[in-house]
Amino acid sequence: MRTNIKVQCAALAVLALANVHAQAAETLSVVTFGGAYEAAAKKAYFDPFTQATGVTFSTESYDGGLAKLSAMEQAKNTTWDLIDLETNDAITACDEGLLKKFDKKLLGKTSDFIPGSISDCAVASMVWSTVYAYDASKMKTAPTTVNDFFDLEKFPGKRGLRKSPKVSMEWALIADGVDPKDVYKVLGTPAGVDRAFKKLDTIKKNIVWWEAGAQAPQLLADGAVVMTQVYNGRIDDAAKKDNKPFKAVWDAQVYDFEWWAIPAGAKHADTATKFIVAASQPKSYADLSKYIAYAPPRKDAIPLVDKQRLADLPTAPANFKRAVQINANFWADNADQINKRFQVWLTQ
Known part of the structure; x- marks a missing residue:
């Protein structure tokens, strides 16, 4: 009996370790508008999430639009896990079923978000x-x-x-x-x-x-x-x-607003959801403003932004x-x- 228990515990330990390594090796495929914003997002959003979870990011740049996302969804071969969207594309993509619905409750307190910065399928990443x-x-x-x-x-x-x-x-x-x-x-x-x-x-x-x-x-x-x-x-x-x-x-x-959203056919949707929650915290928003002059869509983040930096922000x-x-x-x-x-x- 004791031998069996030891074997079972050892097996469970191996499975747990394998699961940790699997999570650490997981990579989110992200499409953004590239350039200065992607570099800032890497410092404020991607790197801290990697440090906390082991999840890494593979990025691709585009200039907006839904043609490629729509084609991937229709072919049932979606290679993106997370997408950076302009507002009108976020609305259209949600209406057309190209994005997963987002549970707002996961964000915790939502009253301090700027009105309109949380939608059915997306959460604002910045202004x-x-x-x-x-x-x-x-x-x-x-x-x-x-x-x-x-x-x-x-x-x-x-x-x-x-x-x-x-x-x-x-x-x-x-x-x-x-x-x-x-x-x-x-x-x-x-x-x-x-x-x-x-x-x-x-x-x-x-x-x-x-x-x-x-x-x-x-x-x-x-x-x-x-x-x-x-x-x-x-x-x-x-x-x-x-x-x-x-x-x-x-x-x-x-x-x-700029938006984070998850394609309907994303292969790592659960991890992408966890990322959006982490990236939507006041400190994360404030950190983004350190690296690029985009404003937090969450009021609680404003006191965390340097006063001199505020002068460079749209708001x-x-x-x-x-x-x-x-x-x-x-x-x-x-x-x-x-x-x-x-x-x-x-x-x-």
């Missing part, structure tokens, strides 16, 4: 913003408003824009005189869409299009453009870490005067239609 930037060493007069971005007479030269109608359409209307609070009311009409494209026509010949976030600061560094639309974290990273003389213009910044009072929160539902409902027109407009 980010699209701004425009310029090289202060090359401009005698500093641009200060979104109108300046469209003023080729006062500020001649090329403009960098993401190859997408999002944000560019909003900026075009604001530069054409629409109050930021009325942007989506106007953009929601055929006349408003016409008006936005007409304003974009005024700088079309001077636009240099970029598709990956890392390209925007590089265009500025190369002198290919005098101003460029850019993610605020990217330009802050170039200025702080690479000592580039780049300045951000916060007027009419369009801010949004700082001085930066937030004419901010526009991107209307995710608008883009979820209208992205296909406006994108089609945008593609036609590009060829005209």
Whole structure:
């Protein structure tokens, strides 16, 4: 009897040890927008989780959209465990069943999250913003408003824009005189869409299009453009870490949440869920702001952020005067239609 018990205990010990090693060897496949954000996420989110659990990460970069995720889900061969999503894609993916539902109770206290930062299928990883930037060493007069971005007479030269109608359409209307609070009311009409494209026509010949976030600061560094639309974290990273003389213009910044979500067919869904819970703690959010200028979506994290760093974040009072929160539902409902027109407009 004692021998059997010893054998059984030894077997259980071996199984337990094997399970520990299996967990330690587990790798989460993550797709993000790459660049400065992925580097910051590695320090604030990935490395601490690896240290705590032994789980490692394999990362892949993309520029948004759901085509690849949808194709993998349809083929029942999903290779991603965790996906970094923009808001409208998070909404659409959830509606189309491409993502697993997320149990909000796992987050514990949720009242301190910024309203709208937890959805049925995703949890916000940070608050980010699209701004425009310029090289202060090359401009005698500093641009200060979104109108300046469209003023080729006062500020001649090329403009960098993401190859997408999002944000560019909003900026075009604001530069054409629409109050930021009325942007989506106007953009929601055929006349408003016409008006936005007409304003974009005024700088079309001077636009240099970029598709990956890392390209925007590089265009500025190369002198290919005098101003460029850019993610605020990217330009802050170039200025702080690479000592580039780049300045951000916060007027009419369009801010949004970034989201962590788990594909419906993820092979390591349970571990991915544990990661999201860990990454959504106040300290984790505050740590992210150390490495990139993105703001915590959780109020309890704000006191943990250095006061000087707060000035670089989208939600700082001085930066937030004419901010526009991107209307995710608008883009979820209208992205296909406006994108089609945008593609036609590009060829005209």
